[in-house]
Amino acid sequence: MEFLSQVAAVAWKDLRVEFRSREILYTMTFFAAMVLLIFSFAFVTREGVVLPDVIPGILWVAVAFSGTLGLSRAFDRERESDTMRGLLLAPCSRTAIFLGKAIGIATFILIVEIVVVPMTAVLFGAPLFDHAVPLVLILILATIGYSVVGSVFAAMLLRTRSRDVLLPVVLYPILVPLLIAGTKATAALLEGAGDPTAVADLDAAYFWIKFLAVYDMIFIATALWTFESLVIE
Template sequence: MLKKIARILWKDILTEFRTREMFSAMFVFALLMVVVFNFAFENAPRDSILQAAPGLLWVAFTFAGILGLNRSNAIERENMSMQALMLAPIDRGAVYLGKMLANFLFMWISELLIIPIFAVLYNYSFTAHFWPFLLILVLGTLGFSAVGTIFSGIAVNTKMRDVMLPILFLPVVVPVVIGAVETSIRVLAGEPLRGMTDWLKILVVFDVIFITVSFLVFEYVLEE
């Protein structure tokens, strides 16, 4: 099964490598948000902007992620290839995992590219605490893609699919947003990861629960 999950992932990487649709949508959108934030906080004291920086980044990642998830679904809709995956002799949960990993990868890479640009524009340094921050980035993004992959599968079946995804997605990922923002603020302020195990646990628990349960129920989303 792992090999087939990897196949689905590789197929998405290959497609994305050629079209760059999902990636460019997410990257450009996140970049725009980072720029617009600057105008929104025009009169805020510089210190408070720096404090809010991790929060701004995660808001940008969240909304960019929604955009990317909508694109990711369009790929499987084009020639109804999602139905082809359903016809294949693999567990529907494996289809979920393959798509989820692909979504995770593209979101994560576009986040990694936004970070240096953010650092330059806001004169903010990530370098001192980069590795723990990277871990949080992985945990948070995994949560987004775990929920986003199954919810975008739900949203494509509704009458207003592009609007439905954020409505379903945003309230449910609240714990990820809180956890990621809290830990990012503290990690970037120099606190060691040891001091925030509760938060890391919440992120891990969220990821594990949503990946496992989605794996189990994904076939009900696909089957008519």
């Protein structure tokens, strides 16, 4: 119980700092929207339509890219006035700090998704909300995995030189299964979009949702197990 309140305290601190300045949320959302626009230059065909096959990719690249932006900024904040030291000195377990940070990041990414997913649906005419329940499951599970893995690496990078360039270098190779699963699950929901006789491949979508759940569990366990020894001093 005490542990949970420590986690909540760390997460709430991050969210409060953010809701006062809204710096991370505004920049992340803007950047994600910009990624969508840049993709539209590449993928909108001469007839003015977008091939449905590329829409999941566009969505997940936008989420993945803006996520790193938020991650590095959220941890940079702790570095600026050396508050990370304060956090680590606080009388609570390191695991609680880690989980609190991860929850904060997950909230930022989810808020960005609330904007970006409808934008994708509207701008590219994708019937993303025909199957809202699996879509929400996919987004939540992928966001959890992303923020857990991201928080470990962003925390480790705090004391490293050239943090900002190294974060994507270390993060994306680990995120590959998550991005494949997210993209494929979204693609399964969009299967046969625009063709009234076709139906979405819900079995495939739920298969990837289960895969995402397994990915999350494995990496939450790995992160909890290694965080203490990886992020010290």
